[in-house]
Amino acid sequence: MTRSPLRPSDPRLDLEEARALDARNPLAGFREAFVVADPDEIYLDGNSLGRLPVRAREVVRAAVDEAWGERLIRSWGEGWWGAASRIGGRLAPLVGAGEDEVVVADQTSVNLYKLATAALEDRAPRTRIVSDALNFPSDLYVLEGVARRFGGRLEIVPAAADGVHADEAAIRAALDDDVALLSLSEVAFASGYRYDAARLTEAAHAAGALVLWDLSHAVGATPVDLAGWGADLAVGCTYKYVNGGPGAPAFAYVRRDLQDRLTQPIHGWFGQADPFDFGLAYAPAPGMARFTVGTPPVLSLLAMEPGVELLRDAGIGTVRDVSVALTEYLIALVDARLAPHGVEVVSPRDPERRGSHVTIAHPDAYRLTKAMIDAGVIPDYREGSGIRLGVAPLYVGFEDLWRAVERTEALLARGDHLAYDDARATVT
Numbered sequence: 001m002t003r004s005p006l007r008p009s010d011p012r013l014d015l016e017e018a019r020a021l022d023a024r025n026p027l028a029g030f031r032e033a034f035v036v037a038d039p040d041e042i043y044l045d046g047n048s049l050g051r052l053p054v055r056a057r058e059v060v061r062a063a064v065d066e067a068w069g070e071r072l073i074r075s076w077g078e079g080w081w082g083a084a085s086r087i088g089g090r091l092a093p094l095v096g097a098g099e100d101e102v103v104v105a106d107q108t109s110v111n112l113y114k115l116a117t118a119a120l121e122d123r124a125p126r127t128r129i130v131s132d133a134l135n136f137p138s139d140l141y142v143l144e145g146v147a148r149r150f151g152g153r154l155e156i157v158p159a160a161a162d163g164v165h166a167d168e169a170a171i172r173a174a175l176d177d178d179v180a181l182l183s184l185s186e187v188a189f190a191s192g193y194r195y196d197a198a199r200l201t202e203a204a205h206a207a208g209a210l211v212l213w214d215l216s217h218a219v220g221a222t223p224v225d226l227a228g229w230g231a232d233l234a235v236g237c238t239y240k241y242v243n244g245g246p247g248a249p250a251f252a253y254v255r256r257d258l259q260d261r262l263t264q265p266i267h268g269w270f271g272q273a274d275p276f277d278f279g280l281a282y283a284p285a286p287g288m289a290r291f292t293v294g295t296p297p298v299l300s301l302l303a304m305e306p307g308v309e310l311l312r313d314a315g316i317g318t319v320r321d322v323s324v325a326l327t328e329y330l331i332a333l334v335d336a337r338l339a340p341h342g343v344e345v346v347s348p349r350d351p352e353r354r355g356s357h358v359t360i361a362h363p364d365a366y367r368l369t370k371a372m373i374d375a376g377v378i379p380d381y382r383e384g385s386g387i388r389l390g391v392a393p394l395y396v397g398f399e400d401l402w403r404a405v406e407r408t409e410a411l412l413a414r415g416d417h418l419a420y421d422d423a424r425a426t427v428t
């Protein structure tokens, strides 16, 4: 295997090396496609909200001023109608799906509810759902609610003893002939653990269950291959590494051969075979349209398209190569410079098993987060896990990581974080 030019075999970890790596970074030019209000601020949110693409601002302005302001209702016929499936089709290659297998709609939690319900209906009389303790709590709440509706239950398989890795053997062992659905987040939100999705999908199928992947922390950062995995269903969020904007609508994937077999629980007119017939009885539309419900949030929908296009331009393979080089570099920096101050990497060390964020732990992690923000380094804090440092390869470079660690080391050495209050704010 040839070593990437972005991964020096003998890293020096100095500023000059960081700059040399940025000079070789094939994605370095993409930073200009984003609004960077304060060039001195290093944005490492982990990643709950990606940066604003310059193009998204233009798209929203045009949508407000021209389409909404001037064209009004005519705009539905001039691009609004069908935008959800068109943009879904543009997003599809980022997750290894066909254009007709993805639609943009609703929120991730809502799509999870729709597809999990469709899966349980399909797998009757099976009623059990399997997930694990690394999954995002909202997913577990939704799955528990769905299982209960069917008189079944959600089994939450414990994580490995380190709380960082999943226990994939235990997940496979939980798949028996009562299981209707296996649902996991392909990249875990806290530790960044990345599952062996192909193997787990195969195991679920061998047990007669369907699989639903939540791709929220994977899409736009790691190569997702839904077709290659043989996945049945997937959902994901577009405001993280897709840079779709706050509250951007989510997406849903249903494998082509399942689309007309499955029905979803919310019978809305957008999912109806002929919505402008205004008939009194519901008949589901063919294809992905049946998994939509009602009028999409048009401004948010249009705003997310530029983020999708930027990822397509960059190529997800390149994004992944750069992401791995950046997270490896960040881990080397943390080990060398922050570990002496009590900081510990709590993400998987094997890049194959890691997404695009690195989580670090410290006994005073909450106060450290606040001190980092005041020092111009923006991470996010997750209770019980630590500090997430998100590495969005389209706009985070090696020098950013070097500076972030330099600033964090300096504030730890001075004990700046000790001056902060430990009381939690609403949004962390």
Ligand SMILES: *Cc1c(COP(=O)(O)O)cnc(C)c1O
Pocket: 107, 108, 109, 110, 136, 138, 139, 185, 189, 214, 216, 217, 237, 250
């Ligand atoms: C971000 C995220 C969500 C977000 O759900 P919303 O319905 O958009 O609030 C859901 N699941 C996972 C795994 C996430 O990371």
